Amino acid sequence: MLGLNEAALLTLERQIALDFPDVTSLLVARHGQLAFERYFVGQAADPRDTQSVTKSILSLLTGIALQRGLLSSLEQPVLPLLAHIPATIQDSCWAAVQVRHLLTMTCGLPSELTDASYDDAWFTSQDPVRFALEYPLIDAPGTTFRYSNAGVHVLGAALAKAAGQPLATFAQDVLLGPLGVVTPEWPADPCGRPFASGSLHLTSREMLSFGQLTLQRGWWNDTELVPSSWIQQATQPQLQGFEWMEGIPDYGLLWWVAHENGTLGWYATGYGGQYIAIFPEHDLVVVMTGQVTDHPPHRQLIPELLTTVLR
Known part of the structure; x- marks a missing residue:
C-alpha cells in the first residue's frame, strides 16, 4: 500500500x-497516489472552509505574480499598489512596508489573535483594506512577527x-483552474474583495x-504552474512565528515549517484544524479538516501518523 501500514491507518481512523x-x-x-481517504462528517464532494490555509495558496499566487513580472520583487513597496484605495495614511511607516513584510507577518500591524477588539473592528469595517492602511503600525516594518489577517488581506488587494x-x-x-478547481466559494468583504486571509x-x-x-515544486501535468524557486523560498524558515498557535516554531512566506521527529514538514494551517501537511522526504501529503469551531487541537495526529504509518 505505497509503503504505508494499512493496519496503523485503520487504527488511526x-x-x-x-x-x-x-x-x-x-x-x-x-x-502522487491517494492511499487513504475517510470522511467523518460530510462527503467527498462537500467543500470545506479552509480558513487560513487560504494564506498559503495566496503565497503560491504571489510566486506566480513575481514570475510573470506583475510584481517586481519581494522588496516592492505596497502603498503604490494601493493608491486607488481612498485611505488617509496616518502612519508614515506604511511607506516602508514591502511585499515581503506582508508574506512574513512583519508589516507592523497588530495581531487579531491577541487583540479581539481590533479583530472585530477591521473584519466588520466597510472597507477592511482601508481600515488596515489607516491603522497605526505598532512595530517598524520587518522587525516583529505578529500573525495578521488584515496584513494578508492587504496583500491580496x-x-x-x-x-x-x-x-x-x-x-x-x-x-485554481489548471488544478481543476471550478469557481469555489470565497467570501468577500463589503467592497467585493475576497478575503485573502481565509475561508476559500x-x-x-x-x-x-x-x-x-x-x-512537486510547482509542477502539475508537465507544466510549471508555480516557480520551483518560489516553492523553495516560501517553505524556508524566515523567522520565528507564534509557536503557541500550532506547536510549529518557524514561519516561511505564508507557510509554516516544522520538523516532526526529525522529518521536515511544510504546513498550511487554518482555524478549526484545517491542514495541508507535506513531507518531502517521504513523498507524502496529508490533508485533515475539522469543524470550524473552538475545540481541542488535533494536529498531533499528523506527527503520530508519521511515526506509525510509514513503513
Whole structure:
C-alpha cells in the first residue's frame, strides 16, 4: 500500500472516530497516489472552509505574480499598489512596508489573535483594506512577527492591482483552474474583495491537489504552474512565528515549517484544524479538516501518523 501500514491507518481512523469528534476528513497521498481517504462528517464532494490555509495558496499566487513580472520583487513597496484605495495614511511607516513584510507577518500591524477588539473592528469595517492602511503600525516594518489577517488581506488587494484583475479571477486563471478547481466559494468583504486571509472553500481532494502541487515544486501535468524557486523560498524558515498557535516554531512566506521527529514538514494551517501537511522526504501529503469551531487541537495526529504509518 505505497509503503504505508494499512493496519496503523485503520487504527488511526478508529482513534479519530472515538476521541476526535471535530475531525471531518483525513486524506493521505504518497508518491502522487491517494492511499487513504475517510470522511467523518460530510462527503467527498462537500467543500470545506479552509480558513487560513487560504494564506498559503495566496503565497503560491504571489510566486506566480513575481514570475510573470506583475510584481517586481519581494522588496516592492505596497502603498503604490494601493493608491486607488481612498485611505488617509496616518502612519508614515506604511511607506516602508514591502511585499515581503506582508508574506512574513512583519508589516507592523497588530495581531487579531491577541487583540479581539481590533479583530472585530477591521473584519466588520466597510472597507477592511482601508481600515488596515489607516491603522497605526505598532512595530517598524520587518522587525516583529505578529500573525495578521488584515496584513494578508492587504496583500491580496495589492496582488489584484498588480494583476490588473480581481483576485478571485486571477487565482482561477493561473492556479485554481489548471488544478481543476471550478469557481469555489470565497467570501468577500463589503467592497467585493475576497478575503485573502481565509475561508476559500475547497473539497478535501482539492486541498490535496494543492499539497501535491507544492510537493512537486510547482509542477502539475508537465507544466510549471508555480516557480520551483518560489516553492523553495516560501517553505524556508524566515523567522520565528507564534509557536503557541500550532506547536510549529518557524514561519516561511505564508507557510509554516516544522520538523516532526526529525522529518521536515511544510504546513498550511487554518482555524478549526484545517491542514495541508507535506513531507518531502517521504513523498507524502496529508490533508485533515475539522469543524470550524473552538475545540481541542488535533494536529498531533499528523506527527503520530508519521511515526506509525510509514513503513
